[in-house]
Amino acid sequence: MPSTRTANRPSKLLDGAVGVTTPRSVNEIFEVLRDAVVSQRLSPGVQLKEQPLASAFGVNRAAIRQVLAKLANCKLAVHRLNRGVFVASPSREEAVSIFHARRVVETAIIELAVERMDAHGLRELRTIIAQEQAGYLSGKLREASKLSVQFHRTLAQKAGNSVLEQFLEEIVARTPLVVLSFNVTDNLGCEGGEHAKIVDAIEARDAALAVRLLHEHLGHLENKLAFDEHLQPDELERAIFHSLGSAND
């Protein structure tokens, strides 16, 4: 039984996140963990223990504590008194709220993007789409999924409203938790050219079409989820299997 005192290795959770250098700042650790959620490397219900995280990132527990406070503030984690913080397990109601809110926020973003998009932004978006498609074709689903998220993020950025951009970021970060809680088919985001069509509509300044395409796009994602079959009870099992810091191999 290995003691958790000795600096346990960076714990595969961070494999695809950051190279080797240990980040120091609270914000960097926060973004790494949020990225771990977005990339589905952190599953709902997993406990985020302080000492293992501190060892993994090479910082003190106090710093981790601030990170966990921020994660809980974003609703990406829940804090149980004297028990620790756990990755959030969205309920069915939260899930539908998240998807509805996403329609609201991203619709507004699209409408702004149609007004303000410039040639540089269009190029940037199409570059991301190309990389995303290449990722799907080469079988790199993780990377492609991340690029899909990056597409929506960049779109929000080009809309030029920092508040809506932040809201979309929060929604996008919580969506993977919903997918992991309710999805059965593990392939998500593998739509054929829907992003490209949206960009075309934006370039044509056709707001109505762009919004319609977006709604169809989001609808496809929602339809992949099985809201009836709730695999919530598995929460604890997943938690112990993905338990951070118990890597004994």
Place this chain on the structure above:
Amino acid sequence: MPSTRTANRPSKLLDGAVGVTTPRSVNEIFEVLRDAVVSQRLSPGVQLKEQPLASAFGVNRAAIRQVLAKLANCKLAVHRLNRGVFVASPSREEAVSIFHARRVVETAIIELAVERMDAHGLRELRTIIAQEQAGYLSGKLREASKLSVQFHRTLAQKAGNSVLEQFLEEIVARTPLVVLSFNVTDNLGCEGGEHAKIVDAIEARDAALAVRLLHEHLGHLENKLAFDEHLQPDELERAIFHSLGSAND
């Protein structure tokens, strides 16, 4: 020059917030400080020093540190390296983003509220409106302003989408900072019965009317602000005048 070591008094910032009992939990302190922002007891640019806050709330600096991390996460405060955290001073761009995002979010909330509002919710809203009007008539502007915020909060709650509710909460919390940064006329929220008309439209299930009334309502607030005259440079002056923990009387 009094030393900040000795437990300085609860620092009038908390006068209207909580009775006497010192809250213990991080979340409670966070909400007290957020409420202080909403109530305009904390001005943009004010430094939130850790030791005075810890003394005021009767907790350790570590707890305050988590609170400040959450405040920074909500964009209610900014964190400067090795310099501390300060109450946010929204720029003009942030201000217009906040107002635009509010239109987007609260429009969606109104539409949901029209669908889902019940008799109990209507009573609750009208009770708040009555108290708000009474507050205005009796000259208690602070309390009335708080009730005005409470109206929008309750409306969001009755819409039944927790994500949109949280988004509106964040917007509402940041709005006072915008007002303090750009407003010249200090009377805000003293509209005559606009809230009541919105509730009437909701009761009549007239979504279009309710949305139109809401937009007019928000437009009145925006028109009160002088976005041209930027009193941003005063940041430092306000900071030193409202400096927390230097109460020497």
Place this chain on the structure above:
DNA sequence: CAACAAATTATTGTTGACGATTTTGTTAGG
């Protein structure tokens, strides 16, 4: 063999102290 109870372990919550960086106040020089 199952169920209950006590002891052990592990994790969180809290506290205090130390070093680093920035800011402020002072002083010498132009």
Place this chain on the structure above:
DNA sequence: CCTAACAAAATCGTCAACAATAATTTGTTG
């Protein structure tokens, strides 16, 4: 009189250790 270098204070950033609570294991008993 103003400017620049220097000294002092204050604040943040980091860390290690202690106390309290919950979970786990072990031992006992019906």
